[in-house]
Amino acid sequence: MLFNKLHAFFSKHRSTFVAGGDQHEAASRLPYRIVTTCRNSEVANLEELMRRLLASYDVTHQANEPAVQSHLTAITVEVMCSVRERAGLVQLVTRLAQEVSVRSVRWESIPQRSPRAAQPAYVPPSRGAALPA
DSSP, rough: OOOHHHHHHHHHOOOOHHHTHHHHHHTTTTEEEEEEEEEEGGHHEEEEEEHHTTTTSSSEEEEEEEOOOTEEEEEEEEEEEEETTTTHHHHHHHHHHHHEEEEEEEEOOOOOOOOSSSOOOOOOOOOTTTOOO
């Protein structure tokens, strides 16, 4: 029984103990979206700050779009990061929230789509179809 527990533990945390753990970690990167709302006049300064803070992350998408109010802009950034890097992402969001020009910051995980094609859960039979015998 003790052997089974140890085997389960080492199987789960193999990347920590094996030298090739970085390859496993790179494959397990998850997508996150950071949306920062700021004043239009401060977009360039905030983009530069975000560029510096996100230098070590794999940025997959970046966009600016007008927010609900006319004097605000929403800056959206999507990044890929591992579980270990997520602490740095929390620090980044906290740092952005401390900026005077920032009105709001939110971050969320982006759900990954299933590789299996979407299929309808129920397909009603046609009205003219014969009933099974």
